[in-house]
Amino acid sequence: MEYNTTRNHLIMKEYGRNIQKMVEFLLTIEDDMDRQRNSMAVIELMGTLNPHLKNVEDFRHKLWDHIFNISGFSLKVESPYPIPTKETLKARPERLEYPKKYPRNRHFGKNLEMVIDKAIQEENPEKKEGFTQTVANYMKLAYGNWHKxxxxxxxxRAELLSITGNELDYHPGASTSNSVASTQNFSQGNSNVGNSDQFRTNSGKRKNFQQNNKFKGNNGGKGNNNKHNNKFNKNRNK
Structure with a gap:
């Protein structure tokens, strides 16, 4: 009995031991035409065993690369694609260089630093004030998220002046008038909505009251009819 521990290393496990034995047999064929014909048959068999490769672009190119890889890049056949080598197929990618720019204030992040630089370069006073308010509001939000x-x-204001070198001066009450006006409009809208809801409630109560009275009248009529029916039944029994 032959155990796996005594066999050679399985190069591509997705094709199995039998495909590897066939490729090893191809290396022993001396006739070039016969080796080429058998290599084409092994390629077709490899595609049949792995049908998911048909959905991959240039799947036959992958099959040829795989058969050369299984043979240890020593198979001498004519390929319709460039014959790969061990160096090109297993070459390591180049090391990726990460940016080494560190933000000046890491607790606020790099994006806030970009906004601050843009605010400092802004020449329009209104836009510069808007940038300042936005930066200060974000700083308060970040402080609340971290410190709870x-x-x-x-x-x-003091920290913003220190970060920007006294270029951006934060005024907390600069936009309070608009917020107060919007708050008043919102409260007035809520009061109107409340009045309309009250009107709808009163009209609904009035309709329910009318429906209840109509229902009671119908029940009264049914009661009188029942009395007449009872008298008629008594007289009939007599």
């Missing part, structure tokens, strides 16, 4: 507590506006 609120931070005073003066601390944000």
């Amino acid at each position: 507590e609120s931070v005073h506006d003066d601390a944000i």
